[in-house]
Amino acid sequence: xxxxxxxxxxxxxxxxxxxxxxxxxxxxxxxxxxxxxxxxxxxxxxxxxxxxxxxxxxxxxxxxxxxxxxxxxxxxxxxxxxxxxxxxxxxxxxxxxxxxxxxxxxxxxxxxx
Amino acid sequence: xxxxxxxxxxxxxxxxxxxxxxxxxxxxxxxxxxxxxxxxxxxxxxxxxxxxxxxxxxxxxxxxxxxxxxxxxxxxxxxxxxxxxxxxxxxxxxxxxxxxxxxxxxxxxxxxxxx
Numbered sequence: 001x002x003x004x005x006x007x008x009x010x011x012x013x014x015x016x017x018x019x020x021x022x023x024x025x026x027x028x029x030x031x032x033x034x035x036x037x038x039x040x041x042x043x044x045x046x047x048x049x050x051x052x053x054x055x056x057x058x059x060x061x062x063x064x065x066x067x068x069x070x071x072x073x074x075x076x077x078x079x080x081x082x083x084x085x086x087x088x089x090x091x092x093x094x095x096x097x098x099x100x101x102x103x104x105x106x107x108x109x110x111x112x113x
Numbered sequence: 114x115x116x117x118x119x120x121x122x123x124x125x126x127x128x129x130x131x132x133x134x135x136x137x138x139x140x141x142x143x144x145x146x147x148x149x150x151x152x153x154x155x156x157x158x159x160x161x162x163x164x165x166x167x168x169x170x171x172x173x174x175x176x177x178x179x180x181x182x183x184x185x186x187x188x189x190x191x192x193x194x195x196x197x198x199x200x201x202x203x204x205x206x207x208x209x210x211x212x213x214x215x216x217x218x219x220x221x222x223x224x225x226x227x228x
Binding site (some may be wrong): 001004008033041042043045048092094095100101102103104105106107109 | 145147149154156158195203205208215216217218219220221
C-alpha cells in the first residue's frame with residue numbers, strides 16, 4: 001500500500017477564485033489519479049497524472065478548469081479554477097500499483113459559496 | 114462499454130447479522146474487481162480485490178467476496194456485521210484505457226447498522 005496525504009483537508013472558497021490541492025505520497029509511484037466525488041455520488045475520474053508527461057483528462061474535464069502538475073514521483077497538485085458552486089465536491093487523489101490497484105488519499109472537501 | 118452496477122442504494126442490517134452487498138459488472142474480458150469502503154469524512158480504503166484464480170477472495174475486516182462469471186457478479190459478504198462497518202461501499206472495475214489503467218466505480222451502497 002501507500003500512505004497518501006492531501007492538503008487542505010477542507011476549504012470554503014468564493015466563486016470565481018481558484019484552489020490548489022496537494023497530494024503527497026510516501027513512496028515513488030508512476031501513476032497518480034485525481035477524482036471528484038460530488039455530494040451523494042460516486043467517484044468520477046478527472047485525469048491521470050503520470051510523471052514526465054502531460055496529464056490525460058477524461059471526457060467532460062479540461063485542462064483550463066483543472067490544471068494538474070506532476071513535478072516528481074511523490075507529488076501532484078490539482079487546481080480547481082474559476083470556481084462555481086457546482087464545483088463543491090470531495091476531490092481525491094490516488095496512486096496506482098500493479099494491475100489496476102489504487103490507493104486513495106483522505107480527500108479534500110471543497111465548498112464554493 | 115464496461116460498467117459496474119450496485120443495485121442497492123441503502124441497506125440496513127442489525128449488528129451481528131450477516132451482510133451481502135451486490136455488485137454486477139459488464140465487460141467482455143476478464144475483469145479486475147475491487148471493493149472499497151468509505152467511512153464518513155474519510156477517503157477510500159481497499160477491502161479486497163479479484164484478479165484471477167480462486168473465485169472466493171478474502172479481504173480485511175472479515176469481508177469476503179465471490180466472483181461468479183456466469184452471473185457477472187462480485188458480491189461482498191460478511192457473516193456478522195459490527196457497528197463500525199457502517200459506511201459506504203463501492204464496487205469498482207479495472208480496465209485499460211489508452212496507456213493507463215483506470216477504475217470505474219459503482220454508485221455505492223450505504224450501509225446502516227442498527228444496534
